Amino acid sequence: MPSPAPSPRRAGRPRSTEADAAIMDATREALVDVGWSKLTVGHVAARAGVAKTTLYRRWSNKGELVVHAVASLFDELELPDCGSLQADVECVVLAFADLLQRPGTNASLMAVVAESTHDPVLREHIRNAIVERQKRLVLQGRERAQARGELPPDAADPEEDARLVDLIFDVIAGAVVHRTLVSAEPVDPEWASRFTTLILHGLAAAASR
C-alpha cells in the first residue's frame, strides 16, 4: 500500500515493492520494541535496510508512516460463517481480540488513535482504513442473521437503521478494545460468550417493542 498509487504505469524506474514491505515490517517491529514515542524514522530506515530518504519519499512524517503500517493489519479481518448469529458474533469478537492481543497491534493502534486526536487528516485515515472496514462486518453479520430469520428486516427509517448499526459497532468494538487495552484482561471464549449473550438479548428485547 504505497502512498501515491502508481496510477496506470509511469515512465522510469518504479518504486521498489521490496522496500515498501521492508519498511512496513520494520515499522511494526520497531513499534513493538520501543513504542511510538521512542520510534525514530532513522531507526526504522536502518532496520529496513533502506536509506532515510527512500522512506521520506513515501511518507512525509512519522504519523503517516505508522498509520499505513497499522491500517494494513486490519486487512485480514473477515467474518466467517459460524452457523448462527450468536456464533458469528463470538467468532468476530475472538478474531478481533486475537488481532489486538498480538504484541504489535495494540501498541500501534493506540498510538495512532492517540495521535489522531490532534490531526484531522489522520482521523480521516483511520475512519477509512479501520472503522469503515470493521463496520462492514456488522452489516454483513446482520444480513446473514436476517436471512436466517434471527433478526427482523431493516427498519423502515434508514437513518434509524444506520444509528442502530453504529451503536452495535461501538458496543462490540469498544468493549473488546477496552477489555484488552485498558482493563488489560484477556478476551477468552468464556468472556466472548457472556458478552455476546448480553448484547443479543438486549437487541432482541429492544426490538420487540
Place this chain on the structure above:
Amino acid sequence: MPSPAPSPRRAGRPRSTEADAAIMDATREALVDVGWSKLTVGHVAARAGVAKTTLYRRWSNKGELVVHAVASLFDELELPDCGSLQADVECVVLAFADLLQRPGTNASLMAVVAESTHDPVLREHIRNAIVERQKRLVLQGRERAQARGELPPDAADPEEDARLVDLIFDVIAGAVVHRTLVSAEPVDPEWASRFTTLILHGLAAAASR
C-alpha cells in the same frame, strides 16, 4: 500531586506548590494545543513561567509529566442519584462522555494509554488512577438498583459476580470511549438512552435464565 511526597518536613527550601500547579496547568493546556507528540518539555516550562530544570526535578521525562497531569482529571467523576437504574446509567454515560469530549482529556488519555502499552509501571498507574475509580461507579450503581429492587441481589458465587461487574464496566466505558475517540461521533442524550436501553434489556434477559 508532587512526585516524591515530602514526608514530614525536610530541611531547606520546600518545593513551590505554585510551581507544581502551574506546571500541571501548562501541561494540560499544551496538550490541548499541540498534542502529545509535539509537546516539548521546554515549551511547558516556558508556559508555566518556570525553569526547565525545575520541571525535571519533579518528573524525569515527558511521560511521567503527562501521566500525573491526566490522572488528576478523573477525580471529578461521581455518580449522582438520578432516581432509577436507567437514569443512573444515562447520567454516568453522559458525564463520562462529557469528560472525554473536553478538548484536553481525550488527547491526554489516549496518549497515556498508548504509552502504557510499553511501560508496565505506567499501566499500573492507569489501573489505579482511572480504571479502579470508574469500576467503583458500577458497583455503586448496582447497589442502588438492588435497593430499589431493579436488580437481583449478588449472585451466590462471588467470582461469577465479579466477572459480571467487569463485563458491564468494559461494555459501558468501552462503548463511550470508542464512539468518542474512534468513531468520533458525539455522545448525546439520545445515544445514551439508546445504549442504556440496550444493555439493561440485555442484563434483564440474561438474568432471567
Place this chain on the structure above:
DNA sequence: CAAGTTACGCTACGAACCGTATCGGAAACG
C-alpha cells in the same frame, strides 16, 4: 542571628533526531 540545607532561575552544553538538499549511480521505460 548564623550556619546549613534545599529549591530556584539562568545559561550553557553534547547528543540525538528531524526533515531537506544534493549527488552519482542503478533500473525500468520508449
Place this chain on the structure above:
DNA sequence: CGTTTCCGATACGGTTCGTAGCGTAACTTG
C-alpha cells in the same frame, strides 16, 4: 539507445532532550 525516475549515501541547519554548573532565594536547625 536516451529519458525518466528511483535508490543509497552524505551532509546540513534547526529543534529538542536531559544534564551540569552557577549564584541566589527560602526555609530549618542550633
